Amino acid sequence: MAKFTKKKSGDLPAISTASLPDIVFMLLFFFMVATVMRKNTLMVQNKLPYADQVEKLDKKDLVMYIYAGKPSKRYQAKFGTEARIQLNDKFASVEEIQPFIYSERESKREELIPYLVTALKVDSDTNMGLVSDIKQELRKAEALKINYTTIEGDAMQNLK
Amino acid sequence: MAKRSAPEVNAGSMADIAFLLLIFFLVTTTIETDKGISRKLPEWQPEDIEPPVIKQRNIFTVQVNSNDELLVEDEEMQLEDLRQAAFKFLDNGAGTGDEACSFCQGAKDPSSSVNPQKAVISLQNNRGTSYSMYIAVQNELVAAYNELRDREAKRMYGVTYTKMEKMYNDPNYNGDKDALKEKIDVITNMIPQKLSEAEPKS
Numbered sequence: 001m002a003k004f005t006k007k008k009s010g011d012l013p014a015i016s017t018a019s020l021p022d023i024v025f026m027l028l029f030f031f032m033v034a035t036v037m038r039k040n041t042l043m044v045q046n047k048l049p050y051a052d053q054v055e056k057l058d059k060k061d062l063v064m065y066i067y068a069g070k071p072s073k074r075y076q077a078k079f080g081t082e083a084r085i086q087l088n089d090k091f092a093s094v095e096e097i098q099p100f101i102y103s104e105r106e107s108k109r110e111e112l113i114p115y116l117v118t119a120l121k122v123d124s125d126t127n128m129g130l131v132s133d134i135k136q137e138l139r140k141a142e143a144l145k146i147n148y149t150t151i152e153g154d155a156m157q158n159l160k
Numbered sequence: 161m162a163k164r165s166a167p168e169v170n171a172g173s174m175a176d177i178a179f180l181l182l183i184f185f186l187v188t189t190t191i192e193t194d195k196g197i198s199r200k201l202p203e204w205q206p207e208d209i210e211p212p213v214i215k216q217r218n219i220f221t222v223q224v225n226s227n228d229e230l231l232v233e234d235e236e237m238q239l240e241d242l243r244q245a246a247f248k249f250l251d252n253g254a255g256t257g258d259e260a261c262s263f264c265q266g267a268k269d270p271s272s273s274v275n276p277q278k279a280v281i282s283l284q285n286n287r288g289t290s291y292s293m294y295i296a297v298q299n300e301l302v303a304a305y306n307e308l309r310d311r312e313a314k315r316m317y318g319v320t321y322t323k324m325e326k327m328y329n330d331p332n333y334n335g336d337k338d339a340l341k342e343k344i345d346v347i348t349n350m351i352p353q354k355l356s357e358a359e360p361k362s
Contacts (some may be wrong), residue, residue: 018171024178028185035189049292051299053306056329057194119196122291129287131294132359139204148295149196155299158292159228159239 036060040089044069049124050153057147062115064104064143066097068130069123083126085134097137105143121149124158197298202356218273220249220281224297226288239296246304250276250351263312263350276308276351284358298355305353313347321347 044067057063067086071079084091087100105113118138122131138146222242223231230237232245253264255274264276273279281301285294309321317324321344327333328340 017175021171021174021178024175024182028178028182031182031185031189035185035191038188038190049295051197051295053197053299053302054195055198057196058329060192060194063194117198119194124290124292124295126291127287128285128289128291128294131291132285132287135201136204136359139201142204144201144203145198146201147196147198148298149194150295150299152195155296156239158296 040065040067040086042067042086043072043075043089043091044084044086045072045123045125046121047124048121048149048151049155050157051148051150051155052152054150054152055147057117057119057149059115062108062112062117063147064101064116064118065121066100066118066134067121068134069126083123083130085130094133094137097134098141101138101141101143115145116143117145117147118143119147119149197295197302199298199355214280215274215278217271218278218280220246220273220279222246222281222283222297222301224283224285224289224293226286228290228293230297239293239300242297242300243304243307246281246301247307249273249281250279250304250308252279263315280354280356282356282358301355302353305351305355309347309351312350313343316346317343 046067046069068083069086070076070081070083071091079091085094085097086092087096092100101118105116108116120131120134135146138144221231221233225231230239230242232242237245248266249272251264251266252269252272253261253266253275254268254270254272255261255278259274259278261275261277266272283297283301285297306322313319313321313324324340324344324347327335328337328344333340
């Protein structure tokens with residue numbers, strides 16, 4: 001009879017976790033496909049405005065980014081709360097835009113230069129004064145194609 | 161000899177490794193929002209060149225002050241009404257003779273624009289205007305142009321302009337791209353987007 005009682009040990013069988021890696025890998029692949037590597041660390045607040053008449057920028061290598069907005073919370077002690085421009089990981093003044101455009105242009109292949117677009121990622125609370133200054137500098141640097149990056153949505157949401 | 165079943169491989173740590181990778185990707189990547197309103201800036205002109213003379217009736221002035229209030233053609237307006245007003249202005253078509261507009265369905269108001277080809281929307285903002293308001297106004301004005309272009313494209317080709325543009329920009333589109341481009345050009349020549357921005361006054 002001992003033969004039969006032996007099998008009925010009280011332990012529950014171990015739960016198989018073999019499918020857990022599969023699930024995590026699935027998530028991993030989703031994130032690998034749906035996201036891109038962070039190019040610059042944002043140092044400014046960047047809540048983009050809403051608009052619905054948008055076009056998509058699909059060639060990432062042809063886009064130059066200019067960020068503007070108030071410095072993020074942790075930089076406010078050092079840089080104040082006045083809206084600033086950010087180029088390539090550091091705060092910049094308006095005068096630095098032209099050299100930035102020229103150096104970006106240098107790094108691209110010659111035949112692609114006419115297709116370069118400057119994407120302005122500007123925080124919604126910024127005043128137009130700063131944006132106009134940026135635009136004037138872009139005109140001087142002959143970077144005429146610009147794109148105001150927005151979130152797709154009803155424009156009426158901009159007026160709170 | 162009795163068949164021995166293969167020993168089970170412990171896959172418990174694989175989940176940990178996958179989680180590590182996952183967290184790495186979560187931290188170092190962003191989901192890009194690369195959509196926006198595309199515009200072309202006017203060329204920089206260092207000397208003061210006399211601007212071309214445009215008849216006052218063909219100019220639709222939109223001003224935004226530092227309190228984000230709209231002044232359209234010297235009258236106060238709410239943002240909700242801007243699209244309709246701009247559309248009415250573009251579609252007015254009061255021209256006669258050479259300036260006649262063959263497709264306009266507007267009110268033909270003699271004090272408003274003669275033809276979409278002549279009509280200019282002039283946007284002026286203040287240095288204190290907020291960026292979100294500026295984008296909202298730009299959005300509404302572009303929407304007015306797109307609405308008119310959509311209507312004409314629908315009438316002439318049975319497809320809206322925005323849809324044609326979307327198809328043209330789609331790399332997987334397998335129709336005749338040159339023919340599509342031609343149609344788009346016809347519409348853009350009929351209704352050119354003349355949106356001029358004055359430098360902000362403080």
